[in-house]
Amino acid sequence: MSLTFECGDKNALVAYLYEECEPELRDVISGHLTRCDACSNEIDGLGWTRRRLEVWTPPMPELGFQMPVPVQDARLPWWRAPMPAWAQAVAALLIFGVGLSVGLARGPAPAPQVSSNPPAASAEPAPTNGPTRTDLAQLEERLKSEIAQMRSATPVRQVVPASDEDVMKKVEALLAQSEERQRREFTLRTVEMARDFETQRRIDMASVREAVGQFQGVTGTEIRQQREAIDRINSLIRVGQQGR
């Protein structure tokens, strides 16, 4: 950039105004402005206009546009991912099966010992070493209820196969919708303009007809009055001639 400044050099003044000139040139222009009223007025005027521009703020609505996120991007590590329902059922059956096999391996529950003493009036079952069928049934029930709780607590997300291609398809669809919306709006505006034009044309035509009608009416009245005046004059002349 040249470090010389010619009085009234608009490009240099703009560069000075926006502080986008070399520091040396800036010093040169600053010095010039102290001596030149025309240039300093120019800079003041441009600066004033810039300050007026500061008030022009657009309304800022809620925008919040977001791209659709494909499911694969929301994938969690395998150890944190919610277990699918079928896997939960398999796990439950596995646990149940293991429990059952352990129970069977230990053999049937020992028969209650016969005692010479009369049995105490107690409904308590005799203690056993392994789990009974009742225990296993309770375990099954508990597992089922826990699985049901897990299902309700961690809703399993519906896995929809989605890929970049799907996202691009969605983007294309959104773009197509947007273009269609713009086209519709344009058509609507064109129709509105045509309708406004037609309405205005009809109003204008009606005004013209009315004006012409009034003019014709006025003209007709004048002619009629003139004719009547002529008739009166003629009749006066006739009366006068008859009187002679």
Added chain:
Amino acid sequence: MTRTDEELVARSQSGDVDSFNQLIVRWERPIYALAYRVLGREEDARDVCQDTFLRAYRALPGFKGQAKFSSWLYRIALNLCRDWIRRQQRAPVSQIPEDVDPAELLAEREPTESIEDLVARRELSAIVAEAMKSLSDEQRTAIILKEYHGMTFQEIADMQGCPLSTVKTRLYQGLSQLRRQLERRGHGMPELVKRT
């Protein structure tokens, strides 16, 4: 940790849509403001803003980072605005609300600003918007990019595809024209401020 645009772009290019959504959150307001000032209508600006990001996402694989991501985005938005104006075949129209809701006014008011000042500011804002319509598209765009988006002369020249000197001329002529328009509307520079 805040990621840079470049990092988010790289992640978006490898298929991370969340990163692209972060870029949208970061840039949607400036892009909307640009579109609004160029087009002058809120709903048009909103549509252009959305289209800008959709097109940017579609073209992302081709973005090699020669320019800043924001400059690339601005260019897409400006092209869309240009197409929009061409398609609508109309001059930009500023949307000036006819009736003013007092509650809305109060909400918009700066803490230290009186209602009278706010009304005056809105009035001046509308006058500036009107005055901007008197500029050519190139002058208006150059002023918008410079004043409201802080671009350098070189960035505007790249954006508008013209020499640097042309940008300066557009800015100078645009500001001078605006000054005259504001004076004509009774908002000129007070004599006291002018140097004699």
